[in-house]
Amino acid sequence: MKKSAALDALVRHRTDEVVVTSMSVVRPWGRLSRHPLDFASADSAMGHTADFALGIALARPDRRVICLNGDGSMLMTLGTLVTAAGVGAHNLVLVVVNNGTYEITGNQPLPGGPGLDFAGMARASGFPVAVGFDDADRFEAALPELLRAPGPVLVDLRIEPEDEGPIQRRPDEAADYLQVSLETSARRLREALDALSP
Amino acid sequence: MSTVGDAVFERLLQAGVTHAVGLPDSVTAPLMARFDAHSDTRWIPVTREGEAFAVAAGLWVGGRTPVVVIQNTGLLESGDSFRGVAVRMGVPLVTVVTYRGLAGMRGAGWTGSEPPDRSWLVRTDVDSTALLTEPTLRAWGVPYRLYESPDDVDRIRHTAEVERRPAVLLISRSGGTP
Numbered sequence: 001m002k003k004s005a006a007l008d009a010l011v012r013h014r015t016d017e018v019v020v021t022s023m024s025v026v027r028p029w030g031r032l033s034r035h036p037l038d039f040a041s042a043d044s045a046m047g048h049t050a051d052f053a054l055g056i057a058l059a060r061p062d063r064r065v066i067c068l069n070g071d072g073s074m075l076m077t078l079g080t081l082v083t084a085a086g087v088g089a090h091n092l093v094l095v096v097v098n099n100g101t102y103e104i105t106g107n108q109p110l111p112g113g114p115g116l117d118f119a120g121m122a123r124a125s126g127f128p129v130a131v132g133f134d135d136a137d138r139f140e141a142a143l144p145e146l147l148r149a150p151g152p153v154l155v156d157l158r159i160e161p162e163d164e165g166p167i168q169r170r171p172d173e174a175a176d177y178l179q180v181s182l183e184t185s186a187r188r189l190r191e192a193l194d195a196l197s198p
Numbered sequence: 199m200s201t202v203g204d205a206v207f208e209r210l211l212q213a214g215v216t217h218a219v220g221l222p223d224s225v226t227a228p229l230m231a232r233f234d235a236h237s238d239t240r241w242i243p244v245t246r247e248g249e250a251f252a253v254a255a256g257l258w259v260g261g262r263t264p265v266v267v268i269q270n271t272g273l274l275e276s277g278d279s280f281r282g283v284a285v286r287m288g289v290p291l292v293t294v295v296t297y298r299g300l301a302g303m304r305g306a307g308w309t310g311s312e313p314p315d316r317s318w319l320v321r322t323d324v325d326s327t328a329l330l331t332e333p334t335l336r337a338w339g340v341p342y343r344l345y346e347s348p349d350d351v352d353r354i355r356h357t358a359e360v361e362r363r364p365a366v367l368l369i370s371r372s373g374g375t376p
Contacts, residue, residue, distance in 0.1 A: 039259075045282025048252035051244070052283060055256020055264075058217070058242065079245025083253070087242055186287040190259045197261065 005136035022049035023070035024103040024164040030175020036192040047076025057092040071098040085126030092152040099161040122154035132156035203228030209351035220267035247272030248279035269296040291364040299325025342366035
């Protein structure tokens with residue numbers, strides 16, 4: 001499956017969820033979406049996107065949080081699968097964009113090789129819903145239910161490696177959410193969520 | 199008898215803290231228990247200390263007031279998360295860190311404030327984590343304070359809020375200078 005096909009499907013079904021992106025998804029998502037609840041976990045720490053998204057989900061149980069995480073990033077904090085299930089993060093949808101490589105540093109292969117079963121890891125960690133897709137149409141058909149299901153939910157998207165390069169935050173970046181600092185982005189999301197408080 | 203954890207909890211509760219994220223040890227277990235038991239607060243156990251800083255940053259972005267509770271050995275583990283998430287997002291995050299090995303280190307004649315040389319780092323009677331705690335915080339530019347009284351909780355919280363960054367409160371079993 002092409003990354004763009006999966007993200008196009010998600011854009012069509014996303015409504016008022018927080019979307020946190022990382023690594024090779026940051027720019028592609030930023031090209032498709034300009035939403036006050038979009039957040040790029042870029043120019044940040046290695047592998048700490050899923051746990052950051054989990055924190056938002058715990059803070060705002062009234063709102064779904066979708067985390068578009070890299071497979072390499074997920075491997076760095078696999079313990080977060082256990083943490084998210086343990087605290088019952090019912091509103092977290094953790095999507096692993098699984099291309100088997102560290103794409104933004106040049107597609108070096110991940111430890112363990114291709115085909116890591118992130119859905120299996122999530123189920124073993126206690127996720128009530130954990131599914132994998134290698135076809136964008138099937139992913140899109142399942143999305144309405146995945147975005148409603150009591151979670152945490154893990155979606156393992158098996159996509160083809162592409163050539164997304166390193167990410168920087170700078171004023172001339174095409175994606176709006178990369179044009180300001182991480183600190184400014186964090187404060188903007190905090191303010192946007194505060195304005196939407198129940 | 200009131201423990202350091204009880205005193206720290208009461209001050210954090212008064213300050214409106216909603217969540218404590220981290221991994222407990224024997225010193226902070228009472229603090230964890232208080233956060234877990236109180237109806238206005240929640241204890242969030244994590245699998246590794248670096249995870250604690252990212253979860254706490256997310257809680258703060260979501261409008262909550264978290265603290266991180268870890269041991270100094272876990273602080274050393276969590277450098278990239280501390281730097282890349284909590285510091286770079288400007289999270290005013292009180293971080294309670296058990297100063298494991300403080301008494302033994304001081305008893306051996308080392309203050310802990312200066313970087314140790316090799317001979318100290320390989321001694322069996324001194325915890326190398328203690329030797330590296332304050333030098334690491336200084337190298338990272340982190341404001342910190344050794345707990346001596348409950349007012350230190352308010353002071354470190356004030357520092358974190360004014361400077362818009364994490365600040366560390368070091369606590370030991372004795373609650374102050376051993």
